[in-house]
Amino acid sequence: MTSRSPQTQTQPFALAADRLFDGSRVLVDHAVVVSGDTISAVLPVAALDPNIPLRREPGATIIPGLIDTHIHLMRWESPLFMAAGVTTVRDVGNDLDWILDQRRRAADDLRSQRVLSLGPLLDGPSPNHPTVAWPCGDEQAVAQAIERLVAAGVDGTKLYVFFPTDLLPLAVRASHAAGLKVSKHCLKDGVLVAGRAGVDEFFHLDGILADVWPDHPPAWLDGWGLPGMKETLDAQKRVADEIARMGMVSTPTLAYWDSQWRIRTPGRAAGDDSPDVPACMVAWQGTAAREQGGADQWRRGLEAAQRFTGLLLGRGVRTLAGTDVPCGAITAGLSLWREMELLVGSGMSPTQALRSATSDAADFLERPKLGRLAAGATADLAVVRGDPTREIPAKPEVTLVMREGVTMSPAEILADARRANPTGEGDPWSTQFAWHAAKRKAKAS
Numbered sequence: 001m002t003s004r005s006p007q008t009q010t011q012p013f014a015l016a017a018d019r020l021f022d023g024s025r026v027l028v029d030h031a032v033v034v035s036g037d038t039i040s041a042v043l044p045v046a047a048l049d050p051n052i053p054l055r056r057e058p059g060a061t062i063i064p065g066l067i068d069t070h071i072h073l074m075r076w077e078s079p080l081f082m083a084a085g086v087t088t089v090r091d092v093g094n095d096l097d098w099i100l101d102q103r104r105r106a107a108d109d110l111r112s113q114r115v116l117s118l119g120p121l122l123d124g125p126s127p128n129h130p131t132v133a134w135p136c137g138d139e140q141a142v143a144q145a146i147e148r149l150v151a152a153g154v155d156g157t158k159l160y161v162f163f164p165t166d167l168l169p170l171a172v173r174a175s176h177a178a179g180l181k182v183s184k185h186c187l188k189d190g191v192l193v194a195g196r197a198g199v200d201e202f203f204h205l206d207g208i209l210a211d212v213w214p215d216h217p218p219a220w221l222d223g224w225g226l227p228g229m230k231e232t233l234d235a236q237k238r239v240a241d242e243i244a245r246m247g248m249v250s251t252p253t254l255a256y257w258d259s260q261w262r263i264r265t266p267g268r269a270a271g272d273d274s275p276d277v278p279a280c281m282v283a284w285q286g287t288a289a290r291e292q293g294g295a296d297q298w299r300r301g302l303e304a305a306q307r308f309t310g311l312l313l314g315r316g317v318r319t320l321a322g323t324d325v326p327c328g329a330i331t332a333g334l335s336l337w338r339e340m341e342l343l344v345g346s347g348m349s350p351t352q353a354l355r356s357a358t359s360d361a362a363d364f365l366e367r368p369k370l371g372r373l374a375a376g377a378t379a380d381l382a383v384v385r386g387d388p389t390r391e392i393p394a395k396p397e398v399t400l401v402m403r404e405g406v407t408m409s410p411a412e413i414l415a416d417a418r419r420a421n422p423t424g425e426g427d428p429w430s431t432q433f434a435w436h437a438a439k440r441k442a443k444a445s
């Protein structure tokens with residue numbers, strides 16, 4: 001990609017399809033009027049000013065640009081996000097300077113998706129992923145880290161697995177005082193401890209196992225697939241009740257869970273066998289996973305995670321669509337459609353799933369102009385063949401994507417990406433994955 005960022009059209013124009021999902025409702029025979037980078041109106045086609053040029057997309061649905069609320073950016077991902085209609089991503093753990101640079105570039109280059117960032121992972125004194133984490137061992141380290149992140153203008157803070165429990169209230173106070181929400185990976189102490197300390201959002205359902213089954217055999221998320229998990233249903237309901245009472249938000253990243261049984265299944269090349277995932281990702285993610293095995297347990301784990309998500313949904317817990325790309329070597333962009341499918345399998349309707357990836361995400365991120373098609377909203381949208389409001393397609397046919405009023409062809413974006421053939425190397429997470437691979441190799445020899 002060498003050409004300059006495409007320019008916004010200066011004259012207003014309208015786009016119409018069989019139906020339009022505006023972020024909460026389905027409207028039939030409506031058009032979106034785009035003026036510059038903004039939507040100036042959503043109205044019935046019959047009510048359109050005849051002087052405004054109209055582009056019709058028969059047999060298709062217009063949806064707001066999708067938002068993936070849990071990713072770790074690598075440069076190969078960007079065209080794949082855009083081609084799948086994902087116009088905004090929230091990076092939830094990366095090298096700070098690198099991701100802020102990517103955020104700046106993406107703000108100028110409308111061919112890539114908008115980037116929000118939670119900065120690095122704030123972890124305990126010996127971080128699990130040192131390339132993309134800051135160690136936080138005491139009060140001073142936490143206060144300084146958050147002060148630095150606030151000054152850098154991040155969009156929230158992310159506490160990782162080994163973040164010290166006794167420092168949670170301080171991290172929450174400092175983040176909230178700066179107007180930042182706090183998101184957490186809750187592995188060892190559970191979600192309830194984090195919620196009681198004021199953490200706003202929990203990822204991967206991680207920590208629920210500690211809450212519902214404190215003496216479970218050693219396991220991570222795969223422990224959800226242990227036979228004993230079935231006996232915890234009453235505890236799961238109590239925990240879901242408390243999560244609802246505390247108003248916490250769940251971003252379960254079911255697409256990640258799904259990738260784990262797939263990647264462990266013998267005979268499969270990678271997470272989802274996509275030609276657009278660089279070979280190094282497949283090697284880093286696939287080799288480690290296949291060594292560990294446990295495909296069946298992960299598969300049962302996914303089912304249990306979906307059942308628990310159903311308990312949360314039944315209690316009105318806001319649940320956002322996020323995928324954890326590139327973990328599991330899943331395909332950026334398509335993975336968000338997979339997430340919506342899995343959310344439907346957990347009890348959402350297709351429109352609720354679309355909402356979790358559009359207006360619900362935008363509301364939680366406090367970006368009211370994103371994730372909706374309405375007058376005054378940012379002109380980010382996608383045109384999808386068929387009717388995703390009735391059934392979330394496994395392989396969506398996105399025929400047009402628009403960011404800030406600029407219309408782009410997903411087919412051309414994909415063709416450009418394939419020509420560029422990115423190696424997936426040279427990004428902070430590449431360094432991190434290579435570091436883990438070297439460590440595993442040293443341990444094995």
Ligand SMILES: [Zn+2]
Pocket residue numbers: 070071072092093324
């Ligand atoms: Zn993640």
